[in-house]
Every structure is written in C-alpha cells, then in structure tokens.
Amino acid sequence: MSFELTKILPLVVYPLGIGLVLFIVVTLTAATGSRRFSFFAGILGIVVLWAASMPVTTNLILNSLESDYPFIDIDRQPIVDAIVVLGGFTGRPDTGRGDIEINDGIDRLLQGMRLFRAGKAPTLVVVGGAARGHTPESQLMALLLEEFGIPRDVMLLEDKSRNTRQNAVNASSIIKQRDIKSVLLVTSAFHMRRAQAVFEKLGVEVIPAATDYQVGETDPSVLDWLPDAEALWGTTFGIKEYIGWVVYSIRGWV
Numbered sequence: 001m002s003f004e005l006t007k008i009l010p011l012v013v014y015p016l017g018i019g020l021v022l023f024i025v026v027t028l029t030a031a032t033g034s035r036r037f038s039f040f041a042g043i044l045g046i047v048v049l050w051a052a053s054m055p056v057t058t059n060l061i062l063n064s065l066e067s068d069y070p071f072i073d074i075d076r077q078p079i080v081d082a083i084v085v086l087g088g089f090t091g092r093p094d095t096g097r098g099d100i101e102i103n104d105g106i107d108r109l110l111q112g113m114r115l116f117r118a119g120k121a122p123t124l125v126v127v128g129g130a131a132r133g134h135t136p137e138s139q140l141m142a143l144l145l146e147e148f149g150i151p152r153d154v155m156l157l158e159d160k161s162r163n164t165r166q167n168a169v170n171a172s173s174i175i176k177q178r179d180i181k182s183v184l185l186v187t188s189a190f191h192m193r194r195a196q197a198v199f200e201k202l203g204v205e206v207i208p209a210a211t212d213y214q215v216g217e218t219d220p221s222v223l224d225w226l227p228d229a230e231a232l233w234g235t236t237f238g239i240k241e242y243i244g245w246v247v248y249s250i251r252g253w254v
Helices: 003-013 015-031 035-052 055-066 104-117 137-147 164-177 189-201 229-250
Strands: 082-086 124-127 155-158 182-186 205-208
Touching: 003 015, 015 035, 015 229, 035 229, 055 189, 055 229, 082 104, 082 164, 082 189, 104 124, 104 137, 104 182, 124 137, 124 164, 137 155, 155 164, 164 189, 164 229, 182 189, 189 205, 189 229
Parallel strands: 082 124, 082 182, 124 155, 182 205
Antiparallel strands: none
C-alpha cells in the first residue's frame, strides 16, 4: 500500500469524515424519499461531530495517551549516549524566502536542544524524511538547530523515513552502527507510547523524554461541552494515534 493511501484511508474513520459521510447519506436518502432514515442519519452526524468537537472529549482521549508520560525536569533526566528527536513538525521552505514552516510539534526540537545543552548526551539524532521532491525534514531540523547554536558535527541525520515505524528502523540502524547503547527519545507525549514501543521492539534502550503536551490543568467549565474547532483537531489526533497503535500491534511492530 502506498504512503498516500495509508494517509487517505483512515480519514473515513475520523469524526469529520464520518460526519461528511453521514450527511452525504442524508442527501441521498432524502432524495429517494427515505425520510426516516435520512432524519436519523442527520442526527447521528450532528452527534458525532458535536461529541468529537467538545474539549471534554479531546482531553479524555489525549490524556489517556499522555498520562503514562508525565513531564520530567531536564535536570532529572539521565545521561545517555544520544538524544533522538522525531520529526513531524516542519514543512519545506516554499515561501520564496527560505522560511521553514513549523507547527506546535516544534516543542520536540526545543526539548532535544535543551537536553543536549544540559549535557545529557554528546550526540543528537534528528529523524525525518519527506515526500519525493521535498527537502527531508531532518535537514530542516538541522538548519534550525544550527540557528540555535548547535554545531552540525554533533548531529546524525536520518532522512528517509516517513512514518513512526520507518523512523525507528532507520534511526536504530544508525544508532547500532555507532555502538550507541541508550537514548533519550523525544517526541510528543501523545505519540510516545507507540514510538517507544517501536524502538524497543528493535532492541534500542529507550528513556522517554516526552514533550508537546496537549492536556493541561484547567478548571472545568460549561464551555468544555460546547463545540470547538481546536478540540475537533485534538480528538482526531488522538483517534489517529489509537488507530496507529492497533495497526502496529497487528503487524507486530510494537
């Protein structure tokens, strides 16, 4: 199965995809006179989208992924052989000015940089490829690290992988070639369970250094039960991560 299909097919099980499918069903059944079925499909579509868009739903799903990886102060992290930073937060420079587009996951790079500057490892392994014709993400990460004052000669770049499994396979090969025994693995807290399991399955000694937490400590509010676009995004990410875990489990990768 192509990389594109692996990204497109899961869309039909995400809340927005389910809602759109149900509303298409509403349109088709209404046109054929099946009004009762059309009514229930419409109500179900509204319920799915409303429930998925509530912050309370997002927090429940993402907290179930993040709770096993509480924040640990950098000073309390052990000294290891290398720091592995997973990508997933940059885009290619396409503005004509050489800018690098980033998203909230930039916390991963910042965490890796802080750990390095704290002397937790002498080497940074930056991991991430790109679609054909685009600049590999690890190269963009290296450019950003250099801008922050991290010397290029302490970095090892993995520039072929395009998903978590490939991240681990390719990075573990680099790690083992250089006789690196233990690593601090840096990725988003909601992604850490799957990422750690894949690396450990390949025989890499991993110490989690989670970051980019999505669920904070907030006072409950009636607004938590109202639809919110950002909450829909968070719910979708949580569902995506659970789907990834199920697929990886079936394939024996975790």
